[in-house]
Amino acid sequence: MTILLTFIQKAIGQSISILFGATGEIITEKSGNLNLGIPGIMYMGGIAGLMAAFFYERAVETPIGFIGLLLSFAATLIVSALGGLLFCFLTVTLHANQNVVGLSLTTFGIGFGNFFGGSISKLAGGVGQISVATTASAYRANIPVLSKIPVIGELFFSYGFLTYLSIIVALIIGRFLMHTRKGLNLRSVGEDPATADAAGINVTRYKYIATTVGAAIAGLGGLYFVMEYLGGTWTNNGFGDRGWLAIALVILALWKPLNAIWGSLLFGSLFILYIYTPGLTRATQELFKMLPYVITIVVLVITSKREKLENQPPSSLGESYYREDR
Template identity: 60%
Template sequence: MLSFLLAFIPRAIVQGIPLLFGSTGEIITEKSGNLNLGIPGVMYVGGICGVIGSFFYERSVPSPSAMNPALAILIPMFCCLLGSLLMGLLYCFLTVTLRANQNVTGLAMTTFGVGFGNFFGGSLIKLVDSDVPSIALTATSSYFSKSLPFAKNLGGFGKLFLSYGFLAYVAVAIALAASYILNHTRVGLHLRAVGEGPNTADAAGINVTRYKYVATCVGCMIAGLGGLYYVMDYACGVWSNDAFGDRGWLAIALVIFTIWRPNVSVFASFLFGGLYILYLYIPSGMNHMEYQELYKMIPYIVTMVVLVATSMRRKRENQPPASLGLPYFREER
């Protein structure tokens, strides 16, 4: 049993980190009243932008050993954050400034993000003239996935808690920091006020448009890091088109499961990660191919159960922001 847990838990955590990035970013966005269903596309754009940056940096040096470790990390992270920021600005321009329908805009951005990633990913694959439809950035990936050197000497404790790349710890830190800011600071209070009642927040002197823009853009940048983590750490630097699966949608489901609480997302993302790969640990006597997709449905089924339970209890703190998905018309105040 212990050996099973030592093998299963680290893999579930690695699987859950992209979900943690995505759900934390979406929670911050939704707290401002914006419902961004474009998170899957944002994560895809964040991943491919990081790949583009690291691809050209690797090709600019004579050999992998000549790479600067700081640049190998900073260049893809900067490209990832920039691409995700532009997606956030596009979403805000359409939904906050132009007051377009948030559901339609989010779905359009998901389609756009996946197409953007596949186009540039396919272009990079053609540049390297690869025999397989993928590119490998193993040199850059080694810096992202490097764990603490003494983790292997600490046995089970080291494997469970210290055997991950730095972005895994960044994801946990961002989620905990977001929870603190939302619940214990004036900025968090203003942001929640904007999401609950923009008319009242505007009357109190809070700049509703600014908070919606900043929260959505920051949320997109955080979600974009989930795409970068998936490529550089989970996939070991290998990019192939349409490889993300439904992780972006799973991150959105995680927002509902955690009842809009970033600190709860830390544990819930690992739970969802474990449920997502549960089929790999089913006894070999069963037909995996037949039941694989059924096991992948478990996180969504759990989310629907939580949604039904919280709706029946009708506690205000367990409900989404009151103005979620609704455009704000200052003229009607």
């Protein structure tokens, strides 16, 4: 029972970064933009939040965790949103290839995170010496009283606020896309921007807003990993495949934020399954790590054969829109 409880808690811990990234990418792709820069934006969001907390805690004699939380949270949103704006400027305004821009943004974001992570390490006294424990404690604070309930408290109420925020954001985005007029407009932009434009919808505005908001949400996945999962520390290249798993989850979730909630938990479970499976060799461990991608491919094949419109990606996904061709 103890092992199972630990496994579920660790799986949830692994899933939150992936859920933030997938939710951000879903709203981005609903506008027709394919942002493969999400892994890099998660790096940028994580290091931006850590830097804000680090310099705040160095600047004051007695840092307050809540203030560090606010500063790091704001820094993450701003830097991540700027990454989304850059992507939009290059792809929507300048009509650059979305795949090239996205992959370049990921490369830049990882380098950005590792460079500043290394720089802060030197200021902190050496590699691995970064610590913003006061701010991290605010992020990791669990729900009082309820978290003390045996089993149930540990399973449902022993996480920091970003864990619950990730689910709330996914629910809000899901409702926005399916039950609001602006959500319908956004989906129409992703399906057929020329028709949406002819109907009076500002295609460029919707693409910019959706991609910028999506990038900001994805950046919170990086902040979660640094502050809540790692406890306010930084490790170069520590994010691993989480950013790419977030993009894969978009397909598994069939572009639906509600599906992304349970899908992220599935991916989080598969991501650590090899640790709890006895008797694996190093080679078989690598096979276990492939499971999330294998499942995504299977889902993609099945949904493409069924040809249900609601389970397909937006029709204009990854394509530039030229208004003069309308």
